[in-house]
Amino acid sequence: EAQVTQNPRYLITVTGKKLTVTCSQNMNHEYMSWYRQDPGLGLRQIYYSMNVEVTDKGDVPEGYKVSRKEKRNFPLILESPSPNQTSLYFCASRDPSAGSSYNEQFFGPGTRLTVL
């Protein structure tokens, strides 16, 4: 089954304790993105990657890092989480060469993060 998976789905942590949220897709998509979703603010792009070893900042990159060592994986790293990073996080992927469907983004199920 074609899918984007994220782990963990739920996480409660404390300020300053480094964490990683994993994202993996099995569709051989080149493009991957991380978003956060907050009430009243909608979905905002954190980072995106257009290929292996190619990453770039989205609209709200502060406090986050990413890496793209393999095509299928795109982990999100919070080196020193703070309470304002409490949010719902989505990973997404898409295939820019897929003809008329090239812009369809496939989202993971989300990771609900709480930073105390």
Next chain:
Amino acid sequence: RKEVEQDPGPFNVPEGATVAFNCTYSNSASQSFFWYRQDCRKEPKLLMSVYSSGNEDGRFTAQLNRASQYISLLIRDSKLSDSATYLCVVNSSPVGDDKIIFGKGTRLHILP
């Protein structure tokens, strides 16, 4: 002016009614447009792309007006299962970029 704007709603509509959403975008160079649907606590999923000539998929019709920079979604004969948040999405990426902008969403409640 915000990049992508939608009326947040909620729209409370009786079952069987027709409902319409609009979305405006600020970047006139935007290339592609979409409607996504998001159920509570779930991930967004593509509902339909929006083409310049307008397009229809069953009870759903999407329109694009480039001159006025807005897109619309029409739902006919609404069902209880249409209750969700509808996200307007605009791809304004220049070559070599992947900047996709989501609207904040319009909440729809279909009432029995």
